[in-house]
Amino acid sequence: MTMSSSKELMAWQPPAGWRGLSGDQRSAYLQQHGIRFPLRPSDWEAMEYEQRMAYLNWVSQVMHDTPEARAAKEIEYRKDLLAWRVLMGWWVLCLLAGLGIVWGTDALPGGAGLRIGMTVFALAVYTVTFFVPMGATKPSPPRT
The missing domain is CATH 1.20.5 (Single alpha-helices involved in coiled-coils or other helix-helix interfaces)
Structure with a gap:
């Protein structure tokens, strides 16, 4: 699953039970399903500052808010x-x-x-x- 723009990436919804998964389990799930969250999406340069911060906050919540x-x-x-x-x-x-x-x-x-x-x-x-x-x-x- 290749997503490149921030809108596509942020439209992805984590599966049920995501909040309880450890960092390793999350990485394994994403790797298994071919999902990758780049630090800078393809539309990074076109994004406003608030949009960039919203994207980085979203990635932080999805990837780093582990138990x-x-x-x-x-x-x-x-x-x-x-x-x-x-x-x-x-x-x-x-x-x-x-x-x-x-x-x-x-x-x-x-x-x-x-x-x-x-x-x-x-x-x-x-x-x-x-x-x-x-x-x-x-x-x-x-x-x-």
């Missing part, structure tokens, strides 16, 4: 999430240590007003400096 790749993405996500949680825990521990110094020792000669002020200041600074950016950079799970 192994999804499992690797999930493992990477879990590693990133663990690192994010450890770092968040470190910031919380540092905040608690700082508040423990303010409230648990006589480091501040003033009364409760100064301690409350320091606590509010520390919470505000930590929120703006660490918790808001860390919340924005929390890893998101991979698309399935």
Whole structure:
């Protein structure tokens, strides 16, 4: 089966159960049926940028979205999430240590007003400096 243009290639529909096939099984199926997906189809030069990206995305989904790749993405996500949680825990521990110094020792000669002020200041600074950016950079799970 010889397909050369991007429209012909993208019109091809994978068989049922394709999503569960490994990369080797996919390659064997395509080779058995004589199907080849070139990196650049015959109409590559005539294609707009969006069309090229759509084609490359489609080839990526058809050929590289294997169970192994999804499992690797999930493992990477879990590693990133663990690192994010450890770092968040470190910031919380540092905040608690700082508040423990303010409230648990006589480091501040003033009364409760100064301690409350320091606590509010520390919470505000930590929120703006660490918790808001860390919340924005929390890893998101991979698309399935």
